[in-house]
Amino acid sequence: MSSEKDRSPRRRRQGGLDFWAAPLLLVRYLGGRTTQLLGAVALGIAAGFGELLSVWAIWRVVVVIVDGDGDPATVWRHVVLCGVGVLGRAVAYSAATALAHLVAFHTIAEIRLALGGAWVRRPVGEVRRRHSSTAKTLALDSCEKMELFIAHVIPETAAAVTVWISVTVWLFTVDWRMTVAAVALVPLAFATMLRAIRSNGHRMGRWLEARTAMEAAVLDLLTALPVIRVFNRTGAEHRRTTDTVRENARLQSEWGAAFVRWGSPFSSLVASTVLVITPVGTWLLYTGDLTVSGFLLFVVIGPAYPVPLVTVFHRMVALPMLAAGATAIETELAEGPDTGIHRGTGAPARVPGYLRPVAVDFDSVSFSHEPGSEVLHNLSFHVPADSVTAIVGASGAGKSTVIELMAGFHTPDSGKIRLGGRAVDEMEPGELSRHVAAVFQKPYLIAGSIRDNICLARPDADDATIAAVAHAAAVDGFVEDLPEGLETVLGESGAGLSGGQRQRIAIARALLADRPVLLLDEATAATDPDNEAAVHRGLNELTRGRTVIVVAHRLHTIRHADNIIVLDGGTVAEQGTHDELIARGGRYAVLWGAHTVPADVVAGRAGTTHPDHGTGMHRGDQL
Numbered sequence: 339m340s341s342e343k344d345r346s347p348r349r350r351r352q353g354g355l356d357f358w359a360a361p362l363l364l365v366r367y368l369g370g371r372t373t374q375l376l377g378a379v380a381l382g383i384a385a386g387f388g389e390l391l392s393v394w395a396i397w398r399v400v401v402v403i404v405d406g407d408g409d410p411a412t413v414w415r416h417v418v419l420c421g422v423g424v425l426g427r428a429v430a431y432s433a434a435t436a437l438a439h440l441v442a443f444h445t446i447a448e449i450r451l452a453l454g455g456a457w458v459r460r461p462v463g464e465v466r467r468r469h470s471s472t473a474k475t476l477a478l479d480s481c482e483k484m485e486l487f488i489a490h491v492i493p494e495t496a497a498a499v500t501v502w503i504s505v506t507v508w509l510f511t512v513d514w515r516m517t518v519a520a521v522a523l524v525p526l527a528f529a530t531m532l533r534a535i536r537s538n539g540h541r542m543g544r545w546l547e548a549r550t551a552m553e554a555a556v557l558d559l560l561t562a563l564p565v566i567r568v569f570n571r572t573g574a575e576h577r578r579t580t581d582t583v584r585e586n587a588r589l590q591s592e593w594g595a596a597f598v599r600w601g602s603p604f605s606s607l608v609a610s611t612v613l614v615i616t617p618v619g620t621w622l623l624y625t626g627d628l629t630v631s632g633f634l635l636f637v638v639i640g641p642a643y644p645v646p647l648v649t650v651f652h653r654m655v656a657l658p659m660l661a662a663g664a665t666a667i668e669t670e671l672a673e674g675p676d677t678g679i680h681r682g683t684g685a686p687a688r689v690p691g692y693l694r695p696v697a698v699d700f701d702s703v704s705f706s707h708e709p710g711s712e713v714l715h716n717l718s719f720h721v722p723a724d725s726v727t728a729i730v731g732a733s734g735a736g737k738s739t740v741i742e743l744m745a746g747f748h749t750p751d752s753g754k755i756r757l758g759g760r761a762v763d764e765m766e767p768g769e770l771s772r773h774v775a776a777v778f779q780k781p782y783l784i785a786g787s788i789r790d791n792i793c794l795a796r797p798d799a800d801d802a803t804i805a806a807v808a809h810a811a812a813v814d815g816f817v818e819d820l821p822e823g824l825e826t827v828l829g830e831s832g833a834g835l836s837g838g839q840r841q842r843i844a845i846a847r848a849l850l851a852d853r854p855v856l857l858l859d860e861a862t863a864a865t866d867p868d869n870e871a872a873v874h875r876g877l878n879e880l881t882r883g884r885t886v887i888v889v890a891h892r893l894h895t896i897r898h899a900d901n902i903i904v905l906d907g908g909t910v911a912e913q914g915t916h917d918e919l920i921a922r923g924g925r926y927a928v929l930w931g932a933h934t935v936p937a938d939v940v941a942g943r944a945g946t947t948h949p950d951h952g953t954g955m956h957r958g959d960q961l
C-alpha cells in the first residue's frame with residue numbers, strides 16, 4: 339500500500355543513492371526565488387546560443403570564402419555577428435552565474451537555518467549524542483555541494499542540452515547523414531559516463547561516513563591535546579587520527595579507480611566524433627552528395643558542439659556526493675521526534691503562578707539514555723514551591739539525568755514531570771524555559787561579549803539591572819579589571835576566564851533570567867578555592883525565593899537543604915533533612931562519612947576539623 343512513508347528519503351534511496359534528494363531539497367527551500375532560478379536558466383541558454391551564433395558566423399565566413407564570391411561586406415557582417423555572439427555569451431553567462439549563485443546562497447542559508455531549527459527543537463540529549471563533526475559535515479560540506487548543483491549544474495545543463503538539441507536539429511537540416519555520423523558516438527559516450535557515476539553510487543555513503551570520522555578524529559585530537567600530552571597518549575591518539583585519514587584516502591582511491599574505468603572511455607568517445615565524421619564526409623564528398631562547405635561545417639562544429647555537455651557531465655561526477663549529502667540533510671530534517679515539551683495542547687502560554695516559585699513533581703518517571711538500559715525507574719518525588727531540595731547519591735545514580743529531564747533535555751519514557759501541577763509535556767513551546775533556569779558544572783558560554791552571555795535570556799535588560807545581577811554574582815569584581823569591561827568578547831567557550839569567573843557569569847545569567855525554578859548541577863564542583871566564596875555568594879542570592887533542585891557531590895554545600903533525596907540506582911533510597919538522614923544511619927550517613935573522612939585527613943593536617951570552611955551554600959538566611 340502506498341503511504342506517506344513510501345516517499346520518505348529512506349524508502350526512495352533503498353538499493354543505492356537517492357538522486358532525487360538534491361532537487362527535492364532545492365524545491366523545498368527555494369522559497370520565492372523560482373523566477374530568479376528560471377531567469378538564470380534562461381540566461382544560461384542565451385549564453386549557449388551566443389556561443390552558437392559566433393560559431394555559425396565563422397562557418398558562414400568560411401562558406402563565403404570557399405563557396406561564394408568572397409564579398410568583403412558579407413565577410414565583415416559575419417565577423418561582426420561573431421563578435422556579437424562572443425560578447426552576448428560573455429554577458430549572458432556572467433548574469434546567469436551571478437543570478438544562480440544568489441539563488442544558491444539564499445537556498446543554502448534556508449537549509450542551514452532549517453537544520454539549526456531542527457537541532458534547537460530536538461531534545462538536547464539526542465543532539466549531544468552526535469559528534470560535532472556530523473553537524474559540521476551536514477551544515478557546511480553537504481550544503482556547499484548544493485551550491486554546485488544550483489549555481490552550476492542546473493543552468494549549465496539547461497544551456498548545454500538546449501544548445502545541443504538545437505544544433506543537432508540545425509545540422510540535420512543541412513545533412514542528415516553527417517548529423518547521424520556526428521552524434522553516433524554521443525549516446526555511447528554518455529552511457530559510459532552514467533556508468534561511471536553509478537559505479538561509485540554505493541561508495542558515497544561510506545565515503546561521507548569516513549570523512550566525518552576523519553574530521554571527528556582530528557577535532558578530538560585538537561580538543562584533547564593537553565590531556566593527551568600529559569598522559570602521554572600522543573602516539574595512540576595520533577594513530578587513531580592517522581587510521582581515519584588513511585581509510586579516507588583508501589576510499590577515495592577506490593572511488594577514483596572505479597570512476598576512471600568508465601570516465602576515460604567517455605572522454606575518448608567524445609573526442610572520437612571526428613573519426614566518424616571525417617570518413618563519412620569524405621565518402622559523401624567523393625560521391626558528390628556533400629559540398630566542401632557542408633563538410634567543413636561538420637568538421638568544425640561536429641566535434642565542438644557536444645563540449646558544453648561534456649563540461650556538464652564532468653560536473654556530474656560530484657552528483658553521488660551531492661546526493662549522499664542531500665539525503666543526509668533530508669534525513670536529519672525529517673528524523674527524530676520534536677522535543678516532547680513543545681507538543682502543546684492549546685493551554686495558555688502563561689500559566690497561573692508564572693514567575694512565582696512552583697512545586698516540582700516527578701511522578702513515576704522512567705528513563706533510559708540508550709534503549710534497553712533504564713537509568714531511572716519509576717522515580718517519584720515532590721519538591722515544594724520555594725524550597726531547596728538536594729539530590730545526592732553515588733556516581734551513576736542518575737542525579738544529572740534528573741536535572742536534564744527537568745530542563746527538558748530529554749522526554750521520559752514513561753511517567754510525568756509536573757511544574758506547578760502542569761505536565762511538562764503538555765506545555766506550550768517555550769513555557770518550560772520561561773519557568774526554569776539552570777547552572778551547570780560546565781558553564782556553557784556563547785560566542786560574544788560578557789554582556790551577551792549575561793543577557794542571554796533577556797537581551798533587552800537595561801544597564802542598571804545588568805549591573806545589579808553582575809554585582810550579586812560577583813562578576814563585577816573581575817570585569818572591572820578588563821579593559822573592555824562587560825563588552826569584553828570571550829574566546830571560544832569562555833577561553834581567557836577562570837572556571838570560577840565563567841561560573842559567576844552563568845550565575846549572573848540565571849539571576850537575570852529570573853526563573854521561578856532553579857536547577858544547579860554540580861554548580862560549584864569546578865570552582866577554584868579563590869573563587870569559591872564569590873560563587874557561593876552568587877548562588878545564595880540566586881536561590882532566594884525560588885524552587886531549587888541542586889545536585890552536589892560536596893555534601894557540605896547542601897547540608898542545609900530543606901530536603902535531601904538520596905538516589906541509588908535510579909530510585910529514591912531515602913530522603914529527609916541532613917540531621918534526619920544522619921540520625922537514620924542509612925545510605926546518606928555512609929556518603930557523609932565517606933565525604934568527611936578524606937577531608938578530615940586534609941583538614942587535620944591543616945589544623946582544622948571540618949570540611950566546610952564556611953563556603954557552603956546558604957539560601958538567603960535559611961540555607
Ligand SMILES: Nc1ncnc2c1ncn2[C@@H]1O[C@H](COP(=O)(O)OP(=O)(O)OP(=O)(O)O)[C@@H](O)[C@H]1O
Pocket residue numbers: 463707708713731732733734735736737738739740
Ligand atoms: N548521554 C548519555 N548516554 C548514555 N548513558 C548515559 C548518558 N548520560 C548518563 N548516562 C548513564 O546514565 C547513568 C546515570 O548517569 P548520571 O550522569 O545521571 O549519573 P550521576 O548520578 O549524575 O553521576 P555523576 O555523579 O558521576 O555525575 C549512568 O550509568 C551513565 O553512564
